Amino acid sequence: MRKAMMLTCCKLYISESQNALALESIEQAAKRYPEAVIINKFKDEDYNRVGYTLVSNSSTNLSIDALPLRNAVFSMVKSAFEGIDLNLHSGTHPRLGVVDHICFHPLAQASLDEVAVLAKSAAADIGSKLQVPTFLYGAAHGEGRTLDYIRRELGYFKPNAAGNQWSGALNSEFLLLKPDEGPSLLTQSKGVVTIGATKWVDNYNVPVCSTDIEVVMRIARKVSGRGGGLKSVQAMGLMHGNDSAEVACNLLDPGRVGADQVQIEVERLASEEGVTVEKGYFTDFSQEKVTELYLKSIEAD
Missing domain, CATH: 3.30.70.670 (Formiminotransferase, C-terminal subdomain)
Incomplete structure (x- = not known):
């Protein structure tokens, strides 16, 4: 049975570590899809950031839209936007949005192409249903655009507050890059999302x-x-x-x-x-x- 498994992994980074109620809601949202298991939670109080690692078995007959990992991630993202306001966020780690970064990785028998399809499907849902500008990178992008390219173009690496802090919303609602999914104008309370598919990092x-x-x-x-x-x-x-x-x-x-x-x-x-x-x-x-x-x-x- 193990040899037949195509395991897919998702790392999801939330720009928040201090709002316990919001984080609990995000984790409960994932538990609606028990086939997608939260394997790790790394909370950094100084960066005011939390990273989640989820894994699921994708070797099923389900359509891409019904895969537990995809739906668990969307549910977590939706909950994050409902419970966290980027305008109120401050920390010493750069970020572009409430949900700063999502990356899908193949494990076991899964392929990079398979997780790229998963990433693009998740991005389409987040962009259209949650109305958040969403940028693709890695194998999920047609030209293999890199994550650091998107971040440089959008000013990710430049602190916007004293003490080398990133504080509040992005400086402008107008984006220098056209999103792959979602609106071209951002909502200040949400920011943008980057979603990719790569080998393990x-x-x-x-x-x-x-x-x-x-x-x-x-x-x-x-x-x-x-x-x-x-x-x-x-x-x-x-x-x-x-x-x-x-x-x-x-x-x-x-x-x-x-x-x-x-x-x-x-x-x-x-x-x-x-x-x-x-x-x-x-x-x-x-x-x-x-x-x-x-x-x-x-x-x-």
Whole structure:
């Protein structure tokens, strides 16, 4: 039975960590579709952000519109928009909307093309039914547009408040990019959504013992592939709390460039800047662990 399974995973990031009632409502919305299991919840109070990891078995005879993972994600997104107002949000992690980012990943026997169809279907629903500008990337986009391209075009990486904070709604209701789904004008209380389909991505953050954000940003830039550092690594230098910072990394090909290499390189670059770092941490389980936990959960049921 395990060999026949086509497991699909979705990582969904909500711009909120302090509104317990809203988060409970979001999680209850997912539980309406018990075949889609929440495997991990990572809440970061300083970033004011929560990440959820869901997994479901897509090897069924159901149509794309009836797949539990797709419907669980839509239900969570709808609940998030009902309970959270971007105008009231503030944190030290960049974001473009109440539901900042959704990404689908293939696990087990699933293919990238299959999760791309799932991502595009979810985007169509969110754009039309919830009237939120929605942008596609990765395998879900016809030209393979990248997530960081969308984010740069929409000003994602530029803090809009003192203390390197992102606070309140986006600066304008007019978007510099045309959405793939939904209206061209955004609602300030909701923002926009980015939805993609990619191979597995590890998220690994390295705490830096410095409050000099310029130093931390330099380290992040040099460790990233874009800055001439480690290939397949994206990195941001962010404040994390009032008296610390970190280099937050996306490892786009963790089998090739993993957390150990990132840790060593950040330590080397930090030493050149005269600062020290702590041991980094993952914000989610590995894809192998996610699969294992899902299989255990359905066996228990």
